[in-house]
Amino acid sequence: MLSYTLRRLAMIVPVLFGISVIVFLIMALIPGDPALAILGSFATPDNVAKLRQDLGLDRSLVEQYVVWLGNLAHGDFGRSYSLNRPVIDEVRERLGPTLLLAGASLLLCTVLGLAAGVVSAIRQYGWQDKILTLLVLIGLSTPSFWLGLILVLVFSVQLKWFPVSGMYAIYGGGDTLDLLWHLALPAITLAVVATGVIARLTRSTMLEVLRQDFVRTARAKGLDERTVIRKHALRNALVNIVPIIGIQTGFVLGGAVYIETVFQWPGIGRMLVTAISTRDILLVQGGVLVVAACYVLINLAADLVQHMLDPRIGT
Amino acid sequence: MSATTSASAARPGWWPRLRRNHLAVVGLIILAAIALIALAAPILPLPDPNATDLPARLAPLLSPGHPLGADQLGRDMLSRIIWGTRVSLAVGVVAALAAALIGSLIGIVAGFYGRWVDTALMRAIDMLMAFPYLLLALAIVAALGPGLLNALFAISIVNIPFFARSVRGVTLGLVRRDYVDAARLTGQGDFAILTGEILPNLLPVIVITLSTTLGWMILETAGLSFLGLGAQPPQADLGSMLGEARALVLVAPHVALIPGLVILLLVIGINLVGDGIRDMLDPRLGSGGLARPGAATAVAFDAGSPTPEPPPAAAALGVRNLATHFLLGGERHKAADNVGLDLHAGECLGIVGESGSGKSVTALSILRLVPTPPGRIVGGAIHHHGQDLLGLKPADLRDLRGNRIAYIFQDPLGTLNPLLTVGEQIAETIRRHQGKSRSEAMALAVDLMERVRIPDAANRVSAYPHELSGGQRQRIGIAMALANDPDIIIADEPTTALDVTIQAEILDLLRDLRRERGTALLFITHDFGVVADLCDRVMVMYAGRVVETGPVRDVLRDPRHPYTRRLLDCVPVLGQPKRALNAIPGLPPAVNRLPQGCHFADRCDRVIERCRTSDVALDPIGPYRTVRCIRAREP
Numbered sequence: 001m002l003s004y005t006l007r008r009l010a011m012i013v014p015v016l017f018g019i020s021v022i023v024f025l026i027m028a029l030i031p032g033d034p035a036l037a038i039l040g041s042f043a044t045p046d047n048v049a050k051l052r053q054d055l056g057l058d059r060s061l062v063e064q065y066v067v068w069l070g071n072l073a074h075g076d077f078g079r080s081y082s083l084n085r086p087v088i089d090e091v092r093e094r095l096g097p098t099l100l101l102a103g104a105s106l107l108l109c110t111v112l113g114l115a116a117g118v119v120s121a122i123r124q125y126g127w128q129d130k131i132l133t134l135l136v137l138i139g140l141s142t143p144s145f146w147l148g149l150i151l152v153l154v155f156s157v158q159l160k161w162f163p164v165s166g167m168y169a170i171y172g173g174g175d176t177l178d179l180l181w182h183l184a185l186p187a188i189t190l191a192v193v194a195t196g197v198i199a200r201l202t203r204s205t206m207l208e209v210l211r212q213d214f215v216r217t218a219r220a221k222g223l224d225e226r227t228v229i230r231k232h233a234l235r236n237a238l239v240n241i242v243p244i245i246g247i248q249t250g251f252v253l254g255g256a257v258y259i260e261t262v263f264q265w266p267g268i269g270r271m272l273v274t275a276i277s278t279r280d281i282l283l284v285q286g287g288v289l290v291v292a293a294c295y296v297l298i299n300l301a302a303d304l305v306q307h308m309l310d311p312r313i314g315t
Numbered sequence: 316m317s318a319t320t321s322a323s324a325a326r327p328g329w330w331p332r333l334r335r336n337h338l339a340v341v342g343l344i345i346l347a348a349i350a351l352i353a354l355a356a357p358i359l360p361l362p363d364p365n366a367t368d369l370p371a372r373l374a375p376l377l378s379p380g381h382p383l384g385a386d387q388l389g390r391d392m393l394s395r396i397i398w399g400t401r402v403s404l405a406v407g408v409v410a411a412l413a414a415a416l417i418g419s420l421i422g423i424v425a426g427f428y429g430r431w432v433d434t435a436l437m438r439a440i441d442m443l444m445a446f447p448y449l450l451l452a453l454a455i456v457a458a459l460g461p462g463l464l465n466a467l468f469a470i471s472i473v474n475i476p477f478f479a480r481s482v483r484g485v486t487l488g489l490v491r492r493d494y495v496d497a498a499r500l501t502g503q504g505d506f507a508i509l510t511g512e513i514l515p516n517l518l519p520v521i522v523i524t525l526s527t528t529l530g531w532m533i534l535e536t537a538g539l540s541f542l543g544l545g546a547q548p549p550q551a552d553l554g555s556m557l558g559e560a561r562a563l564v565l566v567a568p569h570v571a572l573i574p575g576l577v578i579l580l581l582v583i584g585i586n587l588v589g590d591g592i593r594d595m596l597d598p599r600l601g602s603g604g605l606a607r608p609g610a611a612t613a614v615a616f617d618a619g620s621p622t623p624e625p626p627p628a629a630a631a632l633g634v635r636n637l638a639t640h641f642l643l644g645g646e647r648h649k650a651a652d653n654v655g656l657d658l659h660a661g662e663c664l665g666i667v668g669e670s671g672s673g674k675s676v677t678a679l680s681i682l683r684l685v686p687t688p689p690g691r692i693v694g695g696a697i698h699h700h701g702q703d704l705l706g707l708k709p710a711d712l713r714d715l716r717g718n719r720i721a722y723i724f725q726d727p728l729g730t731l732n733p734l735l736t737v738g739e740q741i742a743e744t745i746r747r748h749q750g751k752s753r754s755e756a757m758a759l760a761v762d763l764m765e766r767v768r769i770p771d772a773a774n775r776v777s778a779y780p781h782e783l784s785g786g787q788r789q790r791i792g793i794a795m796a797l798a799n800d801p802d803i804i805i806a807d808e809p810t811t812a813l814d815v816t817i818q819a820e821i822l823d824l825l826r827d828l829r830r831e832r833g834t835a836l837l838f839i840t841h842d843f844g845v846v847a848d849l850c851d852r853v854m855v856m857y858a859g860r861v862v863e864t865g866p867v868r869d870v871l872r873d874p875r876h877p878y879t880r881r882l883l884d885c886v887p888v889l890g891q892p893k894r895a896l897n898a899i900p901g902l903p904p905a906v907n908r909l910p911q912g913c914h915f916a917d918r919c920d921r922v923i924e925r926c927r928t929s930d931v932a933l934d935p936i937g938p939y940r941t942v943r944c945i946r947a948r949e950p
C-alpha cells in the first residue's frame with residue numbers, strides 16, 4: 001500500500017506539470033497585447049509597462065514559462081488588478097467554500113446514486129427501476145442553473161424553508177447549523193446531475209456483477225440476498241464505481257460555477273465568472289490552477305480507495 | 316450454454332431496431348419537433364424576437380398576442396424562445412461536429428501511427444482530461460473573451476479528448492487486423508488504408524461518443540451563456556435568456572423558467588435517442604439484454620404438464636420429469652427436459668454429455684441455481700430425502716444450500732469472489748449454517764484447507780484467490796463444499812479448467828473424501844475417462860434429455876445407445892493419443908428447434924425411418940439399465 005501510494009504520488013507530478021503548461025499556453029493564446037488584455041479596463045500606461053516587464057514579455061515563451069512556474073512554486077500567482085490584492089490570498093479565501101459545497105454534493109450524489117443504482121439493479125424492470133430510470137434521465141438532462149432557480153423559488157421564496165442565497169445569515173448566523181441550512185439547496189442542486197451519472201453506472205455495473213459466477217457461488221452457500229448483494233456484488237461493483245466518482249468530482253467542481261452564481265455562494269466559481277467578465281486574467285489563472293490541482297488530488301484519493309478495495313491491483 | 320446462441324441470428328436493420336426501443340422513439344419525436352420548429356422559425360408567423368414593446372413588459376403567460384408572455388423589454392417570449400432554440404441547437408451541433416472531427420483525427424493518427432506519435436498525442440489528451448471539464452472551458456473563454464463563438468470554441472475543445480480516446484482505442488484494434496496488413500502488402504498508401512479500411516469501422520464509435528457528448532455540449536454552452544460568457548445581447552440563446560431573466564425570477568418566473576424547460580426537453584430528447592443508439596450499436600447489450608438473475612430459479616409449471624411420479628423416498632436425491640427451459644427472445648429452449656435420476660447415500664453418479672447437453676442445467680436446477688430470467692423450471696419433481704425442493708420457501712431453500720447439498724463449480728477463478736480472502740469465503744459458509752463466531756469459523760477453515768491438502772494452510776487462509784494456483788483454487792472450492800459436511804456434493808466439471816496432473820490430484824482427493832465421509836457425489840463431466848475412474852453409475856445426456864443410464868462398468872463394456880458408443884470412442888486410450896480427435900461429426904440440434912423423433916437421428920450411424928417419426932422413450936433394457944433408442948436391443 002505504501003509503495004503504491006508513493007508511486008501514485010510520483011505520477012501526479014507530471015500531471016500537475018502538464019496542467020501548468022496548458023494553463024500557461026491558454027494564456028499565451030490571448031490575442032493582442034497580453035498586458036493590455038490582462039489589465040483590461042484598469043490599464044494605465046504605467047501599469048501596462050510594469051506588467052509587460054513583470055511578465056517578461058520581451059523574453060521567449062520558454063523563458064517566460066520557467067519564470068512563471070518559479071513564481072508559482074513560491075506561491076506567487078500574481079496580483080489581481082480588479083481586487084488589488086495578491087491572487088493567492090483571494091483564491092485561498094474562496095477555496096474553502098467551494099470545497100465545502102463540492103464535498104457536500106459529492107457525498108449526496110455518492111450515497112443517493114449508489115442507493116438508486118442498487119435498487120434499480122435488484123428490481124430490474126420492476127416499477128422501482130422504471131421510476132428511478134426516468135428520474136435519472138431527467139436528472140442527467142437538467143440544466144442545474146435552471147433547477148437552482150426553481151428550488152429557490154419553491155423552497156426559499158414560497159415555502160421559506162431555506163435561505164435564498166449566501167453562506168451565512170447576515171444577522172445572528174455563523175454557526176454550523178446556519179451553514180448547513182444555507183448549504184442544503186446549493187449542494188442538492190449541484191448533486192443532481194452527478195447522482196444521475198452514478199446511479200446509471202451503478203445499475204449497469206451491478207447487473208454485470210450479479211451475473212458473475214462468484215455471485216452464484218455465494219448463493220450456492222445459502223447466503224441471503226442481502227449478504228449476496230452487499231458483501232459480494234456491491235463490493236465488486238464499487239471497484240469500478242469509485243474511479244468514476246473521482247471523475248465526477250470534475251463535473252461537480254465545474255458545475256459549482258453555476259451553482260455559486262445562482263446561490264451567491266462565495267466560492268472560486270463565482271470569483272472566476274466575475275474575473276472573466278472584468279478580464280482579470282491572473283485571477284482566472286490562479287483559480288483554475290488551484291481547482292485543477294484539487295481535482296488531481298481527489299482522483300488520486302479515488303485511486304487509493306480503489307486500491308484498498310481491490311487486492312488484485314499491483315502493490 | 317447453447318441456449319444463448321440465437322442472439323446472433325439475422326439482425327434486423329438499424330431502423331426497425333431503433334423503433335422497437337419506445338423510449339428512443341419518444342426522444343426522436345421530441346427532438347424532431349424542436350428541430351423542425353427551430354428550422355422553420357423564419358417562415359413562422361412570429362413577431363420579431365427583438366422588437367421591444369414596453370407596455371407589454373413581463374406580460375404573463377397566455378396574454379393576448381403573447382402566448383408565452385413577454386420579457387423585461389416586452390419582447391415576445393414565444394418568438395424569442397424559438398429563435399433562441401435555433402441558436403442553442405446550432406451552437407451545440409457545430410461544437411459537437413467540430414469536437415468529433417478534430418478528436419477523431421487525433422485518435423486516428425495516434426492509433427494508426429502508434430509509437431511516439433501515439434504517446435505524445437495521448438499524453439496531451441490526458442493533460443486536457445486532468446482538468447475539471449467546465450473549468451478548462453472557462454479558462455479558454457477567459458483568454459479569448461466572452462462571446463458565443465468563443466464559448467462554442469471552448470466547449471468544443473474540452474470535448475475533443477472523449478473522441479480522441481475512444482477513436483484511438485478502436486483504431487488500435489483495427490490496425491492489428493489482417494485486412495489492414497493485406498492492404499499494406501498490396502501497396503496501398505496510408506491515406507487509402509485510413510479512408511478505405513479504417514474510417515468506415517470507426518463510424519459507430521464516433522456516433523456513440525457524439526450521442527453521449529452532444530447533450531453535455533448543449534447544456535454547457537447554455538451554461539456559459541447563462542453566466543454571461545456566451546451569447547451577448549442582442550444575440551440570444553436559451554442560456555442567455557435564462558441568465559438575463561434570473562434577476563426577475565420573483566416577479567415573472569415564466570421569463571426565466573421557460574427557456575430552461577426547453578433546454579431540459581431538448582437534452583432529454585438527445586439523451587433518449589443517444590441511449591437508443593448506444594443500445595443498438597453496442598453488441599454487449601444484444602437481444603437478451605443484461606437481465607439480472609434472481610436468487611432462485613423460478614418454478615412455474617406449464618399448464619397441463621403431467622404430474623410427475625414421486626421420487627423414491629429412500630433416495631438421497633430423487634429427480635423425476637424435470638424440465639428446465641430458457642425463454643429467450645420469445646423462443647423456448649428446452650435446456651433440460653423430462654430428466655430423472657436417483658442418487659443414493661454414499662453413491663457417485665456421473666452425468667456425461669457434450670456442452671449444451673443439459674447436464675449442468677440439470678445439476679443447477681436441483682438447488683434452483685439456474686438464472687431466472689431466462690431459465691425457469693416448468694415441470695417435474697426434485698426430492699431430497701423425501702422433501703420436495705421445488706416447493707420450498709426461499710429461506711428453507713437457503714438453509715439447504717451449501718449445508719446439506721453443496722456445489723463445486725468449474726472455473727475456480729471466476730467462482731471465487733476476487734475481493735475476499737479464501738479463508739473468509741470458506742468461513743462465511745460455516746458461519747451461515749453453523750452459527751460459529753468469526754474466529755471459530757476461521758480456525759475451521761484452516762482445518763478444511765489442510766484436509767484438501769493445501770500446504771501451509773495457516774498462512775494461505777488469508778490469501779486472495781488470484782494469489783493461488785488454479786489447482787489450489789479448486790481445492791478451496793472443494794473445502795467450501797465440505798465445510799458443513801453435506802450429504803450430497805454436486806460437482807460441475809470441477810477439473811475441466813485444470814491441467815492433467817492437477818486433474819488427477821483433484822480426482823484422488825475427491826475419491827478419498829468420498830471414502831472417508833460417505834458423501835454422495837453427483838459428478839458432471841464431458842469426459843468418460845473421469846467417470847470410469849470415479850463413479851458407480853453413469854447417466855448420459857444429449858440435447859437436454861437422458862439417453863442412457865446404467866452401472867459404469869456395464870455401460871463401458873456394452874454401451875447400447877449409439878451416442879454413448881461414440882462418446883466412448885472419444886476417450887483417449889493410453890498409447891493412442893490420436894483417438895481423442897475422433898470427435899462425433901455434426902452438432903447437436905438447437906434446443907429451441909428440436910426435431911421430431913430421436914434427437915440424435917441426424918448424427919446417428921444406425922438411423923432408420925422409424926427413428927424420425929415418433930418420440931423415442933427411455934426404456935429399461937435390464938434390471939439396472941435404460942436406453943433411449945429404438946434399436947437398443949439389436950446387437
Ligand code: SF4
Nearest residue numbers: 913916919926944945
Ligand atoms: S433411435 Fe434411431 S436415430 Fe436415435 S439413436 Fe437409436 S438408432 Fe439412432
